Amino acid sequence: MKIENxxxxxxxxxxxxxxxxxxxxxxxLACIAFPVFGDEIASDQLPPPASEKIxxxxxxxxxLEGTCLRCHGPNRPKSSFRLDNRASALKGGDENDNDIxxxxxxxxxxxxxxxxxxxxxxxxxxxxxxxxxxxxxSLMRAWIDQGANWSATNATPAxxxxxxxxxxxxxxxxxKRKFREIEGIKEGAGGGVENFSLRERLSENENFSxxxxxxxxxxxxxxxxALTRSDIGFIxxxxxxxxKYYDDTGGFDRAVVPSSFSLNRDLHLDNGRAWIDFxxxxxxxxxxxxxxxxxxxxGDEATLDWGESASGKNIIPSxxxxxxxxxxxxxxxxxxxxxxxxxxxxRIEFYDQKNRGTEFTTFGTGPAPDTLLHSAxxxxxxxxxxxxxxxxxxxxxxxxxxxxxxxxxxADGSFNQTTTDLANLPVSGNFWSSRVTxxxxxxxxxxxxxxxxxxxxxxSLGSQNEWTHENGFGRTHLDSGDPENPAQFxxxxxxxxxxxxxxxxxxNANLRFTKIPxxxxxxxxxFQQDRVGQFSGGQLLExxxxxxxxxxxxxxxxxxxxxxxxxxxxxxxxxxxxLTAQFRHLLSGSDYQHLEDTTLNGYPAxxxxxxxxTDEVDAxxxxxxxxxxxxxxxxxxxxxxxxxRTDPPGSSAILAGTYDAENYGINFALTPLRRFxxxxxxxxxxxxxxxxxxxxxxxxxxxxxxxxxxxxxxxxLNDTTEFSAxxxxxxxxxxxxxxxxxxxxxxxxxxxxxSAGITKKISPxxxxxxxxxFFKYSEPGRINDYTAHGxxxxxxxxxx
Numbered sequence: 001m002k003i004e005n006x007x008x009x010x011x012x013x014x015x016x017x018x019x020x021x022x023x024x025x026x027x028x029l030a031c032i033a034f035p036v037f038g039d040e041i042a043s044d045q046l047p048p049p050a051s052e053k054i055x056x057x058x059x060x061x062x063x064l065e066g067t068c069l070r071c072h073g074p075n076r077p078k079s080s081f082r083l084d085n086r087a088s089a090l091k092g093g094d095e096n097d098n099d100i101x102x103x104x105x106x107x108x109x110x111x112x113x114x115x116x117x118x119x120x121x122x123x124x125x126x127x128x129x130x131x132x133x134x135x136x137x138s139l140m141r142a143w144i145d146q147g148a149n150w151s152a153t154n155a156t157p158a159x160x161x162x163x164x165x166x167x168x169x170x171x172x173x174x175x176k177r178k179f180r181e182i183e184g185i186k187e188g189a190g191g192g193v194e195n196f197s198l199r200e201r202l203s204e205n206e207n208f209s210x211x212x213x214x215x216x217x218x219x220x221x222x223x224x225x226a227l228t229r230s231d232i233g234f235i236x237x238x239x240x241x242x243x244k245y246y247d248d249t250g251g252f253d254r255a256v257v258p259s260s261f262s263l264n265r266d267l268h269l270d271n272g273r274a275w276i277d278f279x280x281x282x283x284x285x286x287x288x289x290x291x292x293x294x295x296x297x298x299g300d301e302a303t304l305d306w307g308e309s310a311s312g313k314n315i316i317p318s319x320x321x322x323x324x325x326x327x328x329x330x331x332x333x334x335x336x337x338x339x340x341x342x343x344x345x346x347r348i349e350f351y352d353q354k355n356r357g358t359e360f361t362t363f364g365t366g367p368a369p370d371t372l373l374h375s376a377x378x379x380x381x382x383x384x385x386x387x388x389x390x391x392x393x394x395x396x397x398x399x400x401x402x403x404x405x406x407x408x409x410x411a412d413g414s415f416n417q418t419t420t421d422l423a424n425l426p427v428s429g430n431f432w433s434s435r436v437t438x439x440x441x442x443x444x445x446x447x448x449x450x451x452x453x454x455x456x457x458x459x460s461l462g463s464q465n466e467w468t469h470e471n472g473f474g475r476t477h478l479d480s481g482d483p484e485n486p487a488q489f490x491x492x493x494x495x496x497x498x499x500x501x502x503x504x505x506x507x508n509a510n511l512r513f514t515k516i517p518x519x520x521x522x523x524x525x526x527f528q529q530d531r532v533g534q535f536s537g538g539q540l541l542e543x544x545x546x547x548x549x550x551x552x553x554x555x556x557x558x559x560x561x562x563x564x565x566x567x568x569x570x571x572x573x574x575x576x577x578x579l580t581a582q583f584r585h586l587l588s589g590s591d592y593q594h595l596e597d598t599t600l601n602g603y604p605a606x607x608x609x610x611x612x613x614t615d616e617v618d619a620x621x622x623x624x625x626x627x628x629x630x631x632x633x634x635x636x637x638x639x640x641x642x643x644x645r646t647d648p649p650g651s652s653a654i655l656a657g658t659y660d661a662e663n664y665g666i667n668f669a670l671t672p673l674r675r676f677x678x679x680x681x682x683x684x685x686x687x688x689x690x691x692x693x694x695x696x697x698x699x700x701x702x703x704x705x706x707x708x709x710x711x712x713x714x715x716x717l718n719d720t721t722e723f724s725a726x727x728x729x730x731x732x733x734x735x736x737x738x739x740x741x742x743x744x745x746x747x748x749x750x751x752x753x754x755s756a757g758i759t760k761k762i763s764p765x766x767x768x769x770x771x772x773x774f775f776k777y778s779e780p781g782r783i784n785d786y787t788a789h790g791x792x793x794x795x796x797x798x799x800x
Contacts, residue, residue, distance in 0.1 A: 031478075046115055047134040049105060051140035056151040058138045060425070067129050074207075076231050077283045078338070086150045087204065094283075102148045114140065127339060146799035160199045164217075167191035174777075174786030177267070180245035183775060185218055187788065192216050194794060205230040214236075219243045219270060233280040241272030246302040251315030252781040258785045258790035259358075261309070261316045269322060286335040295326040296588045306363040307373070316369065320357040326350065333599040340392035352380040353413075353698050371427055374418050374626075381411030381438075402447035411438040428482035432765035437475035443467045448508075456515040462508040466634045470500040494552075496538030520570040522582075525563075554605060555596040568618075578622040586614040610646035611653065614638065628672050634665040654692070662688035662767075675716035682709045688736065702746055704734030720761040724771070727754045752776040757792075769794040 052061065072083045081093025092099040103107045113123040114132045124131070132140075143149075172179045172187040180186055191438040198210040212223040224238035246267035250258045277291035300321050308447050319459025326352040334343040355377040360369035389403035413436050448462030470641040478492040506528040509572035513521040537553030568582025590610045597605040621633045640659040645652070667681035693699035712726035733747020755772020 017141050025164075042375065043118055046106065046111060046141065047138045050135075050138040052142070054139065054146050056143070056149060060143050063132065063136050063153075067124050068134065071124075071128070074228075076283075076287060080231070080283045083206075085612075086148065089148070089527045089719045100144060100148050103145060104244075105144035108144050111137065111141055111144065134597045148470070154630065158201045160344055160798070160800060161197070162796065163196035164194040164794050164796040165191070166194040166792065167437040168790055168792045170788055170790040171691060172786055174788065175247065175784045177245070177262075178247045178249070178784040179775065179786045179788055180268075181247045182777060183788075184245065186245070189219055190215065200472075205232075223224070231281065231283050233278070234545070235276070235278055235281070237274075237276035238274070239274040240268060243299075244269045244271065244301075246300070246320075247304060247784065248317055250306050250317030251313070251781060252292060252779075253309075253311065253313050253315050254310035254781060255316075256309060256313065259781060261362075263360075264316055265300070265319070267302055267319060269297060269301045269302045271297050272323040289330070289332040291330045291332075292329040293326075293330070295324075297322050299322040303357065305357075307359045307369070309362055316360045316362060318357065318359040320355055323354045323356075325352045340390070343388075345387045345389075347383075347385040347483040348617075349385070350380075351381045351383070354378050370421070371429065372422070372424075373421050373429065373563070373586065374420065375432075376416040377413070378415075379413035381409055381410065383407065383409040397452045399450040400447075401449075403445075405442070405444040407440075407442045407444075409440045412436065413438075424446070426483045428484075429480075431479035431483070432477070434474055434476035435798065438470065438472045440468065442472040456513060458512045460508070460510040464506045465501075466774070468500070468504075468506040469500040470498075470502075472498040474498075482598070492540065493729050494538045494540040496536060499534070505529045518571055518573050522569070523567040525565045528560075528562040528564075530558070530560040530562075532556075534558070552599050553596050554599055556605070557593040557595065558590065560588065560590045561702055574626045576626075579620070580622075581619040582617075583619070584614070584616040586612070586616075587634065588612040606647040607644060608647065609653065610656075611643045612640065614640040629668070631668040632666070634663075636663040637661070658689035659687070659688065659689045661685060676714070678713045680709075680711040683707060698738065700736050700738045702734065702736055704729070704746065704748075706732040706734055708745065722759040724759070725756040728752070748781045749777065751778075765795040765798055765800075769796070 025664040039240065040069045057289070062535045068083050071078045072081050074082060074084050075395050077083075077093075079093035081099060082088035089100050090102070092275070096109045099108065099110045108194050110123075111119070112118050113121050115137055116122040116131060122131075125639065142427060168185075168190045170185070170187045170494065176187050181569065182769075192215040193213055195213045195216065196211065198208075200208045202208055202387070206227075206229045208228075209226045210224070214221050217381035218240050222238070222240040224236070224240075225307065226234060228234040237745070246269070248263040248265045248267050250261050259307060266428065269799060273295040275293040279290075281289040295345070299318050303318045303320050304351065305318050305352045306314040307318055308314050311317055329348045331346045332343070334341070336342075354721070357375040357377070359373035359375075361371045362369045385405070387405045391399070391401040394400050415432060415434045417432035419427055419431065421427050444461065444464065444466045449458045450459065473496070475495045476493070480492075501727075509523075509525045511521075535553070535555045536553070540550045540552055564584070564586045566582055566584040568580065570578065570580045572578040588611065588713045592605075592608055594605045609611045616636070616638045619635045623633075624633045638659070638661045641655065642657040646654075663685040665681070665683040667679070670676075670678040686705040689702040691701075708728070708730040711728070712724065712730040714722060714724045716722045729750070729752050731750045732747035735748050753773070753775055755771055755773040757769060759767065759769045761767050770791075770793050773790040773792065774789075775790070777787075778785045
């Protein structure tokens with residue numbers, strides 16, 4: 001019997017074909033049975049179920065956590081299929097209600113998916129994870145056949161809580177403020193809640209959590225709260241603050257008296273933020289997050305803009321008071337399907353800054369300053385930003401991604417500077433006053449592709465292009481001299497405008513080749529081109545001597561081409577040895593065309609070009625001759641040459657400076673005994689920076705070395721008692737070594753740290769830790785030296 005077309009059969013045709021009801025019933029039964037027959041064929045291709053008794057935590061949990069829960073956990077599970085608990089798993093997902101059929105693994109679609117027997121439903125999807133091994137599939141089949149039970153340890157407790165209470169006492173001899181700056185903590189008594197964590201399951205799909213810590217006197221706080229309801233959304237919020245300390249001592253010069261100055265002030269800066277996010281995570285809907293964030297920085301910090309001493313050298317410390325606030329509104333929308341993803345992130349930022357600086361200057365021999373240089377820096381801006389990104393798996397071997405970013409900023413700021421004596425009365429010095437408005441707009445577009453045409457070959461290509469236009473206007477007043485003597489007080493005033501147009505283009509290419517046994521060959525290349533056109537100009541007016549305005553202008557076109565190429569290999573011919581080596585070459589060339597220059601001093605318009613060329617070699621050798629020893633050796637060698645072309649045009653480039661460095665490292669881990677662990681590391685670096693001095697004796701090379709060493713050991717006496725010890729040392733001798741003609745700059749210090757302690761598990765719910773710490777720091781001149789001893793105690797509780 002042959003039916004010529006595949007349209008629905010008319011009843012008269014059925015009659016003409018003499019198809020009896022019994023035959024129709026047989027056809028219907030065959031159609032119903034066909035999927036089952038198909039499943040039987042698929043089940044013949046499955047690994048057989050494992051024969052042993054399945055223990056969920058041992059056999060199944062690692063499989064789910066390693067390959068499944070990333071996409072099928074409680075947070076927006078793909079296809080609404082969750083594998084984090086039994087009730088949700090047995091409900092199935094959008095595609096089926098028989099994803100897991102307890103007692104029948106052959107007809108559980110989850111097994112068909114992980115065995116990759118269903119086209120377009122392979123799990124994990126290609127490119128998202130490695131396929132399950134036959135052994136893993138056998139374990140999952142046996143687990144389902146034995147009832148697909150979750151163990152009691154997998155069940156999330158209705159309520160859990162843990163906390164650690166800590167107390168410390170630190171005694172410091174020497175520079176206490178330097179101790180605070182380097183170690184990040186304050187001397188004396190301290191402590192609080194080192195951490196706490198609370199989890200409560202309000203219902204099957206609703207959970208609440210709270211985490212954080214509260215430490216005094218360092219004002220280190222954190223509180224994070226979250227309320228989540230599966231398939232609905234979440235509310236997350238929190239607050240955190242941390243303190244950064246600064247030393248109040250300036251530079252050191254052994255040739256003058258006093259050789260250093262201190263302000264005797266407790267300088268510190270508090271940083272923090274508060275935030276709240278509302279998230280909507282409905283199934284089959286885009287993920288939507290609406291949020292607000294507040295950031296702040298407040299306090300006094302030390303600056304390196306040191307004031308002048310009686311010796312003529314700038315070693316007197318300076319400070320700046322920071323008051324910065326930022327409000328951010330955000331909206332994030334993301335949608336993801338099995339083979340593509342699109343996301344949009346929008347931000348509006350309101351920033352406000354009111355900073356105040358003080359630079360101290362003395363012309364006498366006492367510790368107190370004679371004059372104060374005050375500065376006031378006010379600035380605020382409104383910036384809107386929007387980023388759109390997409391990612392699509394075009395083919396199994398082709399991943400395409402891209403994005404677009406837009407930003408617009410409107411800002412204005414002012415700067416004021418005055419010179420006074422200790423009574424806050426004006427004295428001879430500089431008096432600045434300026435106000436600036438700024439507008440900037442940027443467009444950024446990027447696209448990238450990852451190709452894996454062969455199993456042993458991958459290639460990625462990308463390009464990013466950015467256009468920026470910036471316009472600024474300002475008016476400046478510069479008064480210099482003695483305000484009490486008009487003949488020696490010059491007044492300058494000028495308005496100025498500045499326009500900038502910039503185009504930046506960057507291309508990336510990355511290649512990986514693994515055809516050679518035990519070997520990976522790689523090559524990376526980045527090419528970047530910058531084109532900048534900048535104009536600035538205005539009118540200069542000097543009161544008294546030159547009442548007529550003097551116009552000035554500068555127009556410059558800048559071009560930079562940057563090439564960064566890296567190539568290398570990774571080889572592991574034996575299981576216990578691995579070698580990685582790479583070579584990098586970086587070349588950056590810049591050209592300046594000064595189309596117009598009517599400024600007074602011409603700086604820096606005489607610079608016509610710059611070139612930076614760097615060669616770098618890196619190597620790492622990892623050895624693991626046995627199960628209890630692992631050793632890693634590292635080597636890096638870098639050399640960089642800087643050259644500059646200046647007026648007149650056509651002149652050859654001159655070598656402006658060189659930088660050379662070699663860095664070596666070794667670290668090793670030892671576990672010779674079952675309860676003993678030891679780790680050690682050592683690094684050594686030697687570098688030199690030499691620049692052209694033009695006959696100036698105060699310009700000398702930076703050179704020297706830096707090394708660090710650290711070791712820590714842990715020994716578990718038994719299941720409840722553990723001992724630990726650690727030691728570290730770092731030493732630097734890198735600087736100018738130029739006391740005769742300048743203030744030496746660089747790094748020159750020795751720092752030691754050691755600790756020893758014991759951890760005791762008092763009960764399954766209570767653990768105690770007690771340890772001692774030692775700190776020692778020294779610099780030339782001994783002004784910043786300190787020695788400290790500390791006792792730290794922690795008591796941790798958890799429930800249940």
